Amino acid sequence: MTVHRTNTLIIGTGFSGLGMAMQLLDRGRADFLVLEKAESIGGTWRDNTYPGCACDVPSHLYSYSFEPNPNWSQMWSGQPEILHYLQGLVDKYQLDRHIRFGTECTGGYWDEVESRWHITVAGGDEYVAQFLVSGVGALHVPSTPVLAGIDTFEGAAFHSARWDHEVDLAGKNVAVIGTGASAVQLVPQLVDTVASLQLYQRSPAWVLPRSNFAIPEPVRRAFRQLPLLRRLFRDSIYWLAEGMALGLNGHSNLLRPIEFAARRFIAREVRDPELRRKLTPDYRIGCKRILGSNSYYSALTRSNAEVVTDGIAEVRARSIVSSDGSERDVDVIIYATGFHVTDGFESVNVAGVGGKKLVPQWKAHGIQTHLGIAAAGYPNAFFLLGPNTGLGHNSVVFMIEQQIKYVLQAIDFIDGSVAEALTVRQKVQNEFTADIQRKLSVGVWSTGGCSSWYLDSQGVNRTVWPGFTWQYWLRTRKFEPADYEVVVPRGLGANSGATSESEDVLA
Numbered sequence: 220m221t222v223h224r225t226n227t228l229i230i231g232t233g234f235s236g237l238g239m240a241m242q243l244l245d246r247g248r249a250d251f252l253v254l255e256k257a258e259s260i261g262g263t264w265r266d267n268t269y270p271g272c273a274c275d276v277p278s279h280l281y282s283y284s285f286e287p288n289p290n291w292s293q294m295w296s297g298q299p300e301i302l303h304y305l306q307g308l309v310d311k312y313q314l315d316r317h318i319r320f321g322t323e324c325t326g327g328y329w330d331e332v333e334s335r336w337h338i339t340v341a342g343g344d345e346y347v348a349q350f351l352v353s354g355v356g357a358l359h360v361p362s363t364p365v366l367a368g369i370d371t372f373e374g375a376a377f378h379s380a381r382w383d384h385e386v387d388l389a390g391k392n393v394a395v396i397g398t399g400a401s402a403v404q405l406v407p408q409l410v411d412t413v414a415s416l417q418l419y420q421r422s423p424a425w426v427l428p429r430s431n432f433a434i435p436e437p438v439r440r441a442f443r444q445l446p447l448l449r450r451l452f453r454d455s456i457y458w459l460a461e462g463m464a465l466g467l468n469g470h471s472n473l474l475r476p477i478e479f480a481a482r483r484f485i486a487r488e489v490r491d492p493e494l495r496r497k498l499t500p501d502y503r504i505g506c507k508r509i510l511g512s513n514s515y516y517s518a519l520t521r522s523n524a525e526v527v528t529d530g531i532a533e534v535r536a537r538s539i540v541s542s543d544g545s546e547r548d549v550d551v552i553i554y555a556t557g558f559h560v561t562d563g564f565e566s567v568n569v570a571g572v573g574g575k576k577l578v579p580q581w582k583a584h585g586i587q588t589h590l591g592i593a594a595a596g597y598p599n600a601f602f603l604l605g606p607n608t609g610l611g612h613n614s615v616v617f618m619i620e621q622q623i624k625y626v627l628q629a630i631d632f633i634d635g636s637v638a639e640a641l642t643v644r645q646k647v648q649n650e651f652t653a654d655i656q657r658k659l660s661v662g663v664w665s666t667g668g669c670s671s672w673y674l675d676s677q678g679v680n681r682t683v684w685p686g687f688t689w690q691y692w693l694r695t696r697k698f699e700p701a702d703y704e705v706v707v708p709r710g711l712g713a714n715s716g717a718t719s720e721s722e723d724v725l726a
C-alpha cells in the first residue's frame with residue numbers, strides 16, 4: 220500500500236471537481252490531488268453519450284463564469300461540445316498532473332490524532348489530506364429497475380448513461396423505459412432508425428416547445444471581441460431563468476400560463492385524443508423537471524412508435540409482456556430510468572469524528588448539511604452540489620461556483636488560524652435544515668401532486684434549493700466562522716477528539 224499526502228483531496232472530475240481544482244490553482248494552492256474513478260474527465264458529460272444528449276440549460280450559462288466560452292456553437296450545446304469545453308480547461312490548467320485516473324474512492328476516515336482525512340481507493344492505496352472536497356454530484360449512479368424475467372432476455376439491455384455504441388439499433392424493435400429528461404432527448408433520435416419504438420411510460424412529463432439554434436459566427440465573433448456583450452447575454456439568460464423561481468416556490472398559480480402553453484403544445488402536436496390523454500400529465504407543471512423539445516411529441520406520433528402505459532409484467536427472451544397481458548417483440552431494452560439520487564453519495568461514505576459513517580447517518584435521518592456544503596461531525600470536508608442545492612429552473616454551475624468560493628474561504632480561514640480543523644455546529648446545521656424544509660413544504664415539488672426523484676424515500680425534498688439562486692449566493696457569499704467549531708485533536712485538551720460544543724442530535 221502506498222500512502223500519498225496532499226493538502227486538499229478532491230473527488231471527481233465533473234464540473235464540480237474541475238472547478239474546484241482550477242480555483243485552487245488560481246489562488247496559488249497547487250498542493251492538491253483529484254481522484255477520478257474513470258480513465259478520463261467529465262463526470263456526467265463523460266458518462267452520458269446517448270444519441271441527442273445535450274444540456275437543457277443554455278451553454279452560455281451552463282459554463283464557468285471565470286472561464287467563459289464565446290464560441291459555443293449552439294444555444295443548447297450537445298454533450299461532445301460540453302466535454303470538449305471541460306477537456307480544453309484541463310489542458311489549459313494542466314490539471315492532468317493533479318488527476319489520478321482509474322482511482323476509485325472506497326471509503327475513509329477522519330484521523331482524530333493527526334487531524335487529517337485518510338481516503339482509501341480500490342487497490343488499497345491511501346490518500347491523506349487536510350481538506351476533502353467531494354465533487355461526486357448526485358446523478359452518476361444509474362438506477363435500473365429489476366424487471367421480472369430480465370435474466371431470460373436474449374437481446375441487449377443498457378442504461379441511457381451507459382450507452383452501448385456496439386449495438387446497432389437500425390431495424391430493431393426497441394423498448395425505451397422512462398419518460399424523463401434523457402428519454403425526451405433520445406427518443407426522437409431513435410424513432411426513424413428503429414423498426415418499432417415502444418416507450419414504457421409510468422407518468423408523463425410536461426414538455427414545452429424548444430427549438431435549438433446555431434449561434435451564428437458573427438455573433439460569436441462579437442462575443443470574442445466584446446466580452447461585455449457576452450456577459451450581458453449570459454446575465455439575461457440567468458435573470459430570465461430566475462423568473463421561474465417564484466412559481467416553483469409557493470406561488471404555483473404563476474405556473475398556470477406555462478402549463479397552459481404546454482397543453483396547447485400537446486394539442487397541436489398530438490392529434491390522436493387517446494395518445495394526447497396518455498401524454499398529458501395530471502400534476503402541476505414544475506413538480507417534475509420541466510422538459511423542452513420540439514421533436515418528442517412528433518416522434519411519438521410516428522406509425523412505428525407506441526406509448527405503453529400499462530406497466531411491465533414480465534420480460535421474455537425476445538419480448539415484453541405488459542400488465543394488460545399484451546406481448547410485444549423486443550430486441551433491445553434501453554433504461555432511461557434516471558439515477559440513484561439521494562443515495563448517490565455512497566461513494567463518499569467516510570467516517571467522521573467518533574468513527575461515525577456518513578451514509579448510515581444520512582440514511583437514518585435524511586441527507587442533512589449546512590448550505591448543502593458541510594456536514595456536522597465531518598471536519599474539513601465539503602460537498603459540492605450537495606443536498607438541496609440542485610435546481611429546477613437555473614444552472615447548477617452557478618451553484619457550484621458559489622460553493623467553491625465558500626470552500627476557498629473556509630480553507631483560507633483555517634490556514635490563517637491556529638486550528639487545524641473546523642466542523643459545522645450541529646445546531647447551525649439543524650437550523651438550516653429546518654429553514655429550507657419549511658420553505659420546501661410549499662414548493663411545487665411537494666404540493667404539485669406528483670412523486671419524483673427530488674423526494675427521498677420519506678417524501679422529503681433533499682435535492683432542490685428552495686428559492687432564487689441569488690438567495691443562495693447571498694447565504695454562501697461570506698464564510699461565517701461562528702457557524703463552525705474547532706475540532707481539537709485527540710490527546711490535546713479536555714474535549715479532545717470531539718467538537719467543543721456538540722449537540723449530537725440531528726433534526
Ligand code: NAP
Pocket residue numbers: 273274275276358364379396397398399400401402419420421422508555556557558670671672
Ligand atoms: P429521470 O428524470 O429520473 O427520469 C426517469 C424516468 O424513468 C421517469 O420517467 C420515471 O418515471 C421512469 N422510471 C423510473 N423507474 C421506472 C420503472 N421501474 N418503471 C418505469 N419507469 C420508470 O431520469 P433522466 O431522464 O435520466 O434524468 C435525470 C436527471 O438528469 C434530470 O432530471 C436532469 O436533472 C438530468 N438530466 C439533465 C439533462 C440536461 O439536459 N441538463 C439531460 C438529461 C438528464 P416516473 O416519472 O413515473 O418516476
